[in-house]
Amino acid sequence: MHAGIIFLLVIVGSILFHIFTPWYWTDIASNWGGMDSTITLTFWVGGGVFVAVCLFMVYCIFRYSHKEDRRAEYKPEDKKLEKILTWATTLGVCALLAPGLIIWNQYVNVPKNAIEVDVMAWQWGWQYRLPGADGKLGTTQVRNIADDNPFGINPDDPFGKDDIMIESDVINLENNRPVKILLRSVDVLHNWYVPQFRSKMDAVPGTVTFYWFEPNKVGEYEVLCAEYCGVGHYAMRGGVEVQDKADYEVWLSEQETFQQLSARYEKLNVDGNKLVKK
Amino acid sequence: MSDEYDNNKSYQAQSSEVLDGSAGSINPDMDYVRPAEIPEQDLYHAHSFIEKWIFCQDAKVIGVQYFLTAVFTGIVGLILSWLMRLQLGFPELAGFMTAEHYYQFVTMHGMIMVVYFLTALFLGGFGNYLIPLMVGARDMVFPYVNMLSFWMFFVAVAVLMASFFVPGGPTGAGWTLYPPQTILEGTPGSGTGILLMLISLSLFVIGFTMGGLNYMITILQARTRGMTLMRMPLTVWGIFTATVLAMLAFPALLVSAIMMTLDKVLQTSFFMPTILKAGEVLEYGGGSPILFQHLFWFFGHPEVYIVALPAFGIVSDLISVHARKNIFGYRMMVWAIVGIGGLSFFVWAHHMYVSGMNPWFGFFFATTTLIIAVPTAMKVYNWILTLWRGNIRINTVMLWCLGFIVTFVNGGITGIFLGNVSVDVPLSDTYFVVAHFHMVMGIAPLMVIMGAVYHWFPLVAGKMLSETLGKWHFWITFLGAYSIYFPMHYLGFIGVPRRYFEMYDSPYMTSTVGMNEFISVAAFIVGAAQFILVFNIIKTLKTGKKAEQNPWKANSLEWYTSTVPPEHGNFGERLPVVHRWPYDFSVPGAKDDFIPQTTAPSEVANTEVEKT
Numbered sequence: 047m048h049a050g051i052i053f054l055l056v057i058v059g060s061i062l063f064h065i066f067t068p069w070y071w072t073d074i075a076s077n078w079g080g081m082d083s084t085i086t087l088t089f090w091v092g093g094g095v096f097v098a099v100c101l102f103m104v105y106c107i108f109r110y111s112h113k114e115d116r117r118a119e120y121k122p123e124d125k126k127l128e129k130i131l132t133w134a135t136t137l138g139v140c141a142l143l144a145p146g147l148i149i150w151n152q153y154v155n156v157p158k159n160a161i162e163v164d165v166m167a168w169q170w171g172w173q174y175r176l177p178g179a180d181g182k183l184g185t186t187q188v189r190n191i192a193d194d195n196p197f198g199i200n201p202d203d204p205f206g207k208d209d210i211m212i213e214s215d216v217i218n219l220e221n222n223r224p225v226k227i228l229l230r231s232v233d234v235l236h237n238w239y240v241p242q243f244r245s246k247m248d249a250v251p252g253t254v255t256f257y258w259f260e261p262n263k264v265g266e267y268e269v270l271c272a273e274y275c276g277v278g279h280y281a282m283r284g285g286v287e288v289q290d291k292a293d294y295e296v297w298l299s300e301q302e303t304f305q306q307l308s309a310r311y312e313k314l315n316v317d318g319n320k321l322v323k324k
Numbered sequence: 325m326s327d328e329y330d331n332n333k334s335y336q337a338q339s340s341e342v343l344d345g346s347a348g349s350i351n352p353d354m355d356y357v358r359p360a361e362i363p364e365q366d367l368y369h370a371h372s373f374i375e376k377w378i379f380c381q382d383a384k385v386i387g388v389q390y391f392l393t394a395v396f397t398g399i400v401g402l403i404l405s406w407l408m409r410l411q412l413g414f415p416e417l418a419g420f421m422t423a424e425h426y427y428q429f430v431t432m433h434g435m436i437m438v439v440y441f442l443t444a445l446f447l448g449g450f451g452n453y454l455i456p457l458m459v460g461a462r463d464m465v466f467p468y469v470n471m472l473s474f475w476m477f478f479v480a481v482a483v484l485m486a487s488f489f490v491p492g493g494p495t496g497a498g499w500t501l502y503p504p505q506t507i508l509e510g511t512p513g514s515g516t517g518i519l520l521m522l523i524s525l526s527l528f529v530i531g532f533t534m535g536g537l538n539y540m541i542t543i544l545q546a547r548t549r550g551m552t553l554m555r556m557p558l559t560v561w562g563i564f565t566a567t568v569l570a571m572l573a574f575p576a577l578l579v580s581a582i583m584m585t586l587d588k589v590l591q592t593s594f595f596m597p598t599i600l601k602a603g604e605v606l607e608y609g610g611g612s613p614i615l616f617q618h619l620f621w622f623f624g625h626p627e628v629y630i631v632a633l634p635a636f637g638i639v640s641d642l643i644s645v646h647a648r649k650n651i652f653g654y655r656m657m658v659w660a661i662v663g664i665g666g667l668s669f670f671v672w673a674h675h676m677y678v679s680g681m682n683p684w685f686g687f688f689f690a691t692t693t694l695i696i697a698v699p700t701a702m703k704v705y706n707w708i709l710t711l712w713r714g715n716i717r718i719n720t721v722m723l724w725c726l727g728f729i730v731t732f733v734n735g736g737i738t739g740i741f742l743g744n745v746s747v748d749v750p751l752s753d754t755y756f757v758v759a760h761f762h763m764v765m766g767i768a769p770l771m772v773i774m775g776a777v778y779h780w781f782p783l784v785a786g787k788m789l790s791e792t793l794g795k796w797h798f799w800i801t802f803l804g805a806y807s808i809y810f811p812m813h814y815l816g817f818i819g820v821p822r823r824y825f826e827m828y829d830s831p832y833m834t835s836t837v838g839m840n841e842f843i844s845v846a847a848f849i850v851g852a853a854q855f856i857l858v859f860n861i862i863k864t865l866k867t868g869k870k871a872e873q874n875p876w877k878a879n880s881l882e883w884y885t886s887t888v889p890p891e892h893g894n895f896g897e898r899l900p901v902v903h904r905w906p907y908d909f910s911v912p913g914a915k916d917d918f919i920p921q922t923t924a925p926s927e928v929a930n931t932e933v934e935k936t
Contacts, residue, residue: 049718052799053726060810069814069836084747092737095701099708099733103726106711110647111718117917118649118910119713122934127709128653128702135701139740143694146744147687153746154683168600169510188598189605229680232600234505235613237678237753241819244750248680250613251504252597255680268830272753272821274498276510277423280824 050107057100064093075242075263075288077224080149082244088142095138153245156258160224163217164209166197167229167236167249170278172269173197174217178208178303188232188251194311198232199304210301215269216285220294224260237273240286248273261288355924357550357901365546367462367893379475381467382892383452383538386474388784390448393474394441397481401436402851404429413844415826423825424512427496430823431513432488434499435521438627439528440481442769446634447532447570448477450776451539451563453784457882458560460548460900462893464538473538476531480524487513487520495521498823500624503595503616504608507588510601519588522581529578532570539567548881550902554658555921557880557906558651561658562637565665566630572669573626580619587611614681621672628765629668633661635772636703639728641906642775643707645878646722647714648917650907652706660699667696677748686745693743697736704733715910715917720794721876724775727802728768735764738813753823756816759809767805774798777857782871783882786889787864797856804850808843815839877918880906884922908933 184206229249269284370376496512596608886896
């Protein structure tokens with residue numbers, strides 16, 4: 047009997063833990079509330095199934111523990127019951143899958159007004175690039191990376207000249223404006239992840255990946271690398287500062303463009319030795 | 325001998341009609357079983373100590389060898405997990421541990437537990453011991469190859485363990501070994517360590533292929549008379565399907581290991597794009613890191629089911645025997661195993677939703693992944709419906725099975741979170757994932773392994789393990805493991821990323837410090853509790869009560885050998901003849917509450933057997 051009681055306590059304890067846990071989502075600060083809602087829905091459906099299955103099991107322990115003079119029922123199959131259970135499960139699974147796919151559809155379709163941000167990752171740090179007045183980022187190549195061209199922008203690309211370069215691991219974003227994060231890496235896999243924004247994607251060397259979100263809460267956030275990238279993985283932090291439009295414009299105007307940076311280097315007469323990263 | 329089934333004869337033994345002897349005279353053909361199609365195999369009997377216990381061709385000894393070697397690697401993996409938890413819970417006590425060490429422990433723990441412990445234990449250990457006994461064969465069909473299989477595995481383990489002692493230590497690339505970092509400086513053990521890992525994996529695959537061919541062909545070709553496929557115990561079905569999966573999935577691992585070795589040694593660029601490292605452009609270019617991930621998970625996801633399906637099969641048999649009731653919906657269970665096995669090859673990229681592959685894949689792989697939930701749920705329903713109206717012995721074996729149901733359902737439900745593509749986005753690469761896969765493919769299969777050890781120990785050693793120690797072992801392990809992994813999901817909700825050497829300097833993570841210490845303490849206790857089993861086994865072997873033949877009153881053939889423990893050749897003079905499925909428990913009209921598979925219908929003429 048004690049077995050049934052302990053199993054029952056485990057189930058009750060799990061439910062109580064879920065209700066009273068002090069550990070739950072970090073407050074959301076982006077448009078992806080739909081992900082949280084789908085998780086909540088999955089919790090209700092999945093949690094309900096978990097509790098129901100376990101309680102049924104506990105009931106069986108109490109009701110059908112071994113007695114010498116009793117025999118178990120002999121009934122190898124119950125086609126009707128199996129059919130009902132199959133369809134009920136299928137229905138439940140569809141109910142969970144549908145919202146998941148709908149939100150994924152939003153996730154992979156970036157809004158047209160999103161500002162593009164080039165996030166460049168290396169072992170172990172971040173830097174960022176924003177399009178200039180033309181609204182377009184210049185193309186890049188790993189082989190172009192040098193002291194006077196930290197992002198490896200193709201010098202022949204006219205779109206690259208006015209790109210705004212932020213050689214810092216902190217980037218500012220405008221509140222309530224969608225951002226398309228374009229990820230690239232010069233060495234290994236990385237992942238630019240802010241828990242409050244819910245969204246993430248790996249940066250893969252040799253290609254450019256993307257995702258988008260719309261920050262909706264002014265504040266400072268920590269960026270974590272979410273894809274194991276070697277021994278410095280845990281220390282690969284960055285930052286995001288979400289600002290109102292006015293503050294953001296001020297910050298933006300203080301940043302240097304590719305052209306300005308090139309001019310500065312020419313002035314210093316530094317030859318184009320390759321950049322040595324940390 | 326023709327393979328054709330003669331429909332003119334009435335094969336009562338193979339029909340699904342209710343046999344009711346009271347209706348009148350017994351049909352003289354009711355006990356008919358088709359004659360054997362091939363003569364019995366010759367066995368090579370051992371002549372010396374070395375042939376009997378070391379280079380042995382008896383599948384039972386090979387099974388025990390696999391089991392012990394796998395358990396050894398499992399203990400290494402357990403110690404590594406302790407060290408990791410020490411760092412995460414009590415970093416001030418883990419001053420000796422650098423980030424390099426931590427990542428090496430993470431990597432080796434993962435690889436050891438998944439491949440060298442669980443896979444080897446279920447297929448090499450239980451597979452070897454149980455397949456010939458359960459299908460009524462004298463041994464595996466290729467005993468010599470079977471012996472080579474174990475020794476290849478042994479060498480693979482030796483190479484893996486050697487990597488702890490080479491300069492730079494073992495690889496610290498994470499068990500998924502994602503390039504490019506795996507073979508670049510900046511990852512611990514990117515020199516000799518990773519090469520030994522790749523060599524060891526290749527040896528494992530080669531050895532495993534030899535074993536796997538044996539399991540498949542033995543099951544398909546060497547079953548005894550009357551043992552139709554649909555009369556096989558679900559244990560055999562689980563191991564069989566898992567072996568088929570392994571034969572199809574492991575080549576992908578072998579291929580990726582070979583390609584990565586070439587990338588490392590010959591600077592080819594299968595997985596390596598142009599890379600800038602310390603200001604230098606390396607001699608790589610044009611390769612695809614994502615290609616490796618596809619290959620790895622094409623192996624890696626079926627691998628999950630290579631571990632899970634034998635566990636499904638074994639737990640079905642244990643539940644049925646100890647609930648004294650037929651497994652509910654046997655045919656559904658078989659098709660669910662086969663269906664899950666087939667589907668498992670179409671879901672691999674659900675590990676890669678945020679890997680940077682084309683995001684449109686997400687729709688396909690989320691759908692296939694959630695489809696798998698249906699047959700899996702059916703199995704769960706059938707387990708609890710087997711308990712329903714049963715006559716359940718609440719002994720140690722049954723406790724492990726019940727613990728399996730709780731942890732497996734818990735881990736299966738969190739799998740629905742992670743499989744549902746957009747829900748995976750915030751949770752992937754966090755502790756939610758760690759909690760999920762430890763619950764569903766760490767703890768749940770472990771529960772089955774433990775149940776199986778307590779169940780079959782009387783067969784293997786001829787003595788009964790102590791029930792008291794067994795129950796302590798179970799409760800500490802179950803409650804401890806549950807309190808490790810259940811709260812860990814909530815770390816993932818907070819957003820705590822996995823594979824972090826230290827992390828609690830972020831403001832929103834400070835609240836988790838107390839929980840992390842709690843988890844670590846629970847992990848130390850659960851790990852230590854496993855030595856109760858070691859103690860139990862040693863004590864039982866020395867002073868334990870001698871087991872009677874078939875102590876659990878089971879029906880399947882392994883309990884009906886000529887001697888206990890079974891000798892080489894298993895069944896004495898004559899192979900058993902099978903007349904029914906192994907689940908005839910509590911049949912109305914029968915004297916006992918079980919009817920062995922070898923019992924002919926005429927011997928239990930007054931029973932109302934529905935399926936034979």
